[in-house]
Amino acid sequence: MGLGFQVTFDAHDPARLAEFWAVALEYELQPPPPGFESWEQFGRQIGLPEDRWDAFSAVMDPEGEGPRIFFQRVPEGKTVKNRVHLDVNVSQRGLALDKTAERRQIIAEHVERLKALGAAYVREVDEPNGYCIVLQDPEGNEFCVQ
Known part of the structure; x- marks a missing residue:
C-alpha cells in the first residue's frame, strides 16, 4: 500500500474554500478534535493567536477513503495557471x-x-x-x- 497524503491549497479565505470543496467532492468539514466544541476553543487551548483562528480549514471524505484537503491562508494571490489540478x-x-x-x-x-x-x-x-x-x-x- 502506498503512503497516505493530503492535498493543500493556499487561500485567502480558507473557510470559504473548504465549504466550496466540501460540496464539490461530497466531503464534510473536518470537525474540531475530540473534547473541543469548536476550532476557536481548540485554538485558544493550544495558545494559537486569535488572528490565526481562521487561517486554516480542512475537509475530509466521510468514508475515510479519499485524501484530506487542507486550506491555509497565505498573503499572496494566485498569479499563474495551476500546475496540478x-x-x-x-x-x-x-x-x-x-x-x-x-x-x-x-x-x-x-x-x-x-x-x-x-x-x-x-x-x-x-x-x-x-x-x-x-x-x-x-x-x-x-x-x-x-
Missing part, C-alpha cells in the same frame, strides 16, 4: 461507458451546483479520450468535472 469524477458512479447523455447530464447538474457556490466556467473539453468541464473555484484554482 483536481478532477472531480461525478459521472462514473455505476454508469456504463456508453451512457454518454446520462454522464453529461450528471456533469452539467454538478457544474450548476458549483457555479451557484462561486465557481467560474472556463471551458468544455470534448475529445475522443474524454469529456469534462473546466471550472475555477472561488479563488481561481482550475479543476475539471467529469
